[in-house]
Amino acid sequence: MATYVNIEPTQNLEPFKGVKKLPLEEYFTSGHRTCQGCESALVMKMMVKAAGPRTIVLGSTGCMYVANTTYYSTSWVVPWMHTQLGSSGSAALGTAAGLKALMRKGKIKNEPINVIAFCGDGGGADMGLGAISATLTHPDYNCLILMYDNESYANTDIQLSGSTPWGANTTFSTPGPAKRIMHHRWKKNMAGMMAAGHPTCRYVATICMSYGLHGMNSIRKALTIGGPTFIHSLDPCPKGWDYDPIQSHELGELAVNTGVWPLYEVEDGVLRLTGRTQQIADKRIPRQPVRDYLLRQGRFAHFTDDDIDYFQSKVDEMWHKWLIPGAIPFHKEIEADNPPA
Amino acid sequence: MAQMVETLEQQHKTDETALITGSEAIAVACKLADVDVITAYPIRPYDTVMQYVSKLVSHGELDCEYIVAEGEHSQFEIVKHASAVGARVFCGSSGVGWMYAMEALTVTPALRIPMVAMVGNRALDDPGAFGVEHNDALTVRDLGWMLVWVDTAQEALDTALIAYRVAEDRRIFLPCAISCDGAFLTHSQALVKIPAQEKVNEFLPRYNRGDLLLHPDNPITVAPQVNEDWVMEIRRQNYAAMERTTAVIKEAYADFERIFGRSYGNPFFEEYMTEDADIVLMGMGTLSIPMKVAIRQMRKEGKKIGFVRLRWFRPFPAEALAKSLGRFKAVGVVDRDYSFGSPYMSGVVTHEVRTALYSAPGPKPPVLCFICGLGGREVTLPDITRMTESVYQAAEGKAQPLTQWIGLRE
Numbered sequence: 171m172a173t174y175v176n177i178e179p180t181q182n183l184e185p186f187k188g189v190k191k192l193p194l195e196e197y198f199t200s201g202h203r204t205c206q207g208c209e210s211a212l213v214m215k216m217m218v219k220a221a222g223p224r225t226i227v228l229g230s231t232g233c234m235y236v237a238n239t240t241y242y243s244t245s246w247v248v249p250w251m252h253t254q255l256g257s258s259g260s261a262a263l264g265t266a267a268g269l270k271a272l273m274r275k276g277k278i279k280n281e282p283i284n285v286i287a288f289c290g291d292g293g294g295a296d297m298g299l300g301a302i303s304a305t306l307t308h309p310d311y312n313c314l315i316l317m318y319d320n321e322s323y324a325n326t327d328i329q330l331s332g333s334t335p336w337g338a339n340t341t342f343s344t345p346g347p348a349k350r351i352m353h354h355r356w357k358k359n360m361a362g363m364m365a366a367g368h369p370t371c372r373y374v375a376t377i378c379m380s381y382g383l384h385g386m387n388s389i390r391k392a393l394t395i396g397g398p399t400f401i402h403s404l405d406p407c408p409k410g411w412d413y414d415p416i417q418s419h420e421l422g423e424l425a426v427n428t429g430v431w432p433l434y435e436v437e438d439g440v441l442r443l444t445g446r447t448q449q450i451a452d453k454r455i456p457r458q459p460v461r462d463y464l465l466r467q468g469r470f471a472h473f474t475d476d477d478i479d480y481f482q483s484k485v486d487e488m489w490h491k492w493l494i495p496g497a498i499p500f501h502k503e504i505e506a507d508n509p510p511a
Numbered sequence: 512m513a514q515m516v517e518t519l520e521q522q523h524k525t526d527e528t529a530l531i532t533g534s535e536a537i538a539v540a541c542k543l544a545d546v547d548v549i550t551a552y553p554i555r556p557y558d559t560v561m562q563y564v565s566k567l568v569s570h571g572e573l574d575c576e577y578i579v580a581e582g583e584h585s586q587f588e589i590v591k592h593a594s595a596v597g598a599r600v601f602c603g604s605s606g607v608g609w610m611y612a613m614e615a616l617t618v619t620p621a622l623r624i625p626m627v628a629m630v631g632n633r634a635l636d637d638p639g640a641f642g643v644e645h646n647d648a649l650t651v652r653d654l655g656w657m658l659v660w661v662d663t664a665q666e667a668l669d670t671a672l673i674a675y676r677v678a679e680d681r682r683i684f685l686p687c688a689i690s691c692d693g694a695f696l697t698h699s700q701a702l703v704k705i706p707a708q709e710k711v712n713e714f715l716p717r718y719n720r721g722d723l724l725l726h727p728d729n730p731i732t733v734a735p736q737v738n739e740d741w742v743m744e745i746r747r748q749n750y751a752a753m754e755r756t757t758a759v760i761k762e763a764y765a766d767f768e769r770i771f772g773r774s775y776g777n778p779f780f781e782e783y784m785t786e787d788a789d790i791v792l793m794g795m796g797t798l799s800i801p802m803k804v805a806i807r808q809m810r811k812e813g814k815k816i817g818f819v820r821l822r823w824f825r826p827f828p829a830e831a832l833a834k835s836l837g838r839f840k841a842v843g844v845v846d847r848d849y850s851f852g853s854p855y856m857s858g859v860v861t862h863e864v865r866t867a868l869y870s871a872p873g874p875k876p877p878v879l880c881f882i883c884g885l886g887g888r889e890v891t892l893p894d895i896t897r898m899t900e901s902v903y904q905a906a907e908g909k910a911q912p913l914t915q916w917i918g919l920r921e
Binding site: 235253254275308 | 574581589592726738740
């Protein structure tokens with residue numbers, strides 16, 4: 171990297187060797203009021219466990235703000251500050267810049283402090299997209315933006331976001347007799363977009379906390395590598411996806427194993443499929459049909475067989491027709507798109 | 512070597528004079544205040560301050576994190592968060608840029624962030640107009656921002672230093688926006704005394720975020736979800752902080768005079784030729800310049816007219832202003848803003864003046880509103896003459912329209 175970019179040292183967070191080697195200390199503890207089976211709460215817990223105590227967390231508006239920080243019963247052990255819905259990128263940048271200036275000028279002790287800003291899919295893929303993008307172009311600030319994606323504005327009553335899957339029933343896309351599919355936009359490809367669009371961003375990854383060690387080690391790598399980084403986490407949501415809370419972990423696994431949610435990382439521009447996704451790509455395990463995933467969720471209960479087939483065809487396209495499967499939706503030739511009537 | 516050191520020390524203690532614009536004067540204040548994080552985004556006319564900041568940074572004269580944001584919302588959010596970890600910050604905007612940042616502007620005082628911002632006052636779109644109107648800065652008047660209007664580059668520089676001192680006072684911790692009229696001040700050069708660094712250091716202590724510092728050594732949770740349980744008590748704390756600003760501003764101006772040897776008299780409003788005046792006109796910002804020329808002219812014709820320039824709009828100096836304005840037979844407020852559908856369709860400043868005056872004990876002269884000079888339109892001598900005539904009529908008890916548009920094509 172060119173010399174005019176001045177990166178401060180980061181904390182050297184080695185990957186955890188196994189679940190049994192995880193530290194016992196918790197930095198996201200009791201006091202929160204998330205729903206039963208909330209996977210995003212698990213992401214918060216694992217995120218700060220991976221980052222450790224010398225960390226500042228910024229949280230943009232969304233479930234993980236509203237449910238986690240009831241006045242006088244905050245669940246955060248590390249310093250935490252709210253930021254506006256579209257401001258995760260700016261919060262990360264401002265915090266990192268403030269620390270950097272103060273340390274350089276000798277106004278505070280010089281030490282690496284992790285800066286993590288999180289946002290939901292509404293805050294990240296919709297409103298905060300511009301600010302996240304801008305932050306990822308600033309190579310001189312060490313910070314991580316983590317987008318916890320429960321695929322709807324779940325805190326405000328489950329409204330569709332740019333990250334909601336095609337066809338899903340949300341309170342803004344309720345199926346009816348005249349229109350079965352009210353939401354006919356395909357989910358934004360956030361991680362791919364961030365990786366492809368920000369050539370100096372050194373680390374982008376997708377995770378799912380059903381694979382906790384993988385997720386935590388991705389977070390540790392993102393914090394260690396330096397500069398701004400981005401992680402996209404898919405979080406099953408019992409309320410928004412409409413399933414029994416007991417199944418959260420399993421639904422995360424199904425999202426990965428059906429190929430709907432590919433796990434990968436882009437490190438210094440090098441793409442690596444990771445975890446189960448790598449095994450599917452290597453044909454060591456089969457890719458399960460999406461039907462197994464969709465029919466477990468009430469939000470797809472109105473799907474006809476045609477709808478399921480269409481969904482399957484789009485996932486197959488991602489695996490077989492994309493020039494960079496799972497990550498970048500460029501094609502060699504125009505593909506026909508025939509959504510069900 | 513010893514001689515050189517002495518010279519440098521000498522320079523450090525002596526004021527310099529420079530020919531700079533209002534925007535540049537504020538950039539110089541940022542340098543003197545050793546600001547830590549500055550964010551820029553282009554919009555005329557405030558952006559000249561950031562162009563100068565950029566030069567100061569590239570020439571090694573200002574050591575700060577200088578970030579060009581991707582929009583005003585981010586611009587203000589970035590410095591808000593930098594301030595939360597203890598950095599002294601500067602930001603600014605104009606017109607619809609300020610409006611684009613509105614959400615960030617809302618949470619900044621609520622979070623007790625002592626940001627100092629410059630507003631290069633500009634007409635709001637649409638239609639497009641680069642020139643000055645005050646509606647941009649005025650939109651935050653209810654939110655906990657301190658708002659001050661200045662009329663010269665010197666006052667811009669001095670007020671920026673005062674703004675940091677007041678905003679970062681632990682009794683206050685509220686943001687302060689310095690309004691500079693677009694073009695008339697942002698782009699007009701004047702000779703400005705640049706105070707010596709040593710004096711600034713004496714006047715302006717380091718920003719200490721104290722118990723509100725966001726840092727692993729002070730692991731607090733900032734801005735949790737409080738709902739109806741606590742929000743009233745927290746709002747009341749901001750109310751109390753704003754209540755304290757009047758005293759703290761007075762202290763700061765007194766100290767400023769002691770250290771820099773430059774006095775602004777009454778910090779809150781400036782009175783010009785009011786001692787023997789029958790009637791006064793009043794307004795904010797660079798309006799003072801044509802106004803003072805016109806008053807000198809009209810005084811030659813024997814008309815006893817004065818001018819009151821409101822400097823601090825928030826806190827609004829209600830009692831002092833009511834006391835002062837009660838001395839006159841009638842008052843004409845020149846609003847470089849509008850408030851469509853408001854009582855009598857008057858401008859924002861008029862409403863504040865009427866409320867201040869009519870709620871106070873003592874005489875209650877008529878207050879006329881003149882909407883004038885919108886979009887940077889020049890306020891001319893004939894305009895001022897017309898306004899004066901109407902105020903005289905009101906002083907004589909003749910009914911006048913409560914709101915008049917002056918300098919309008921007919």
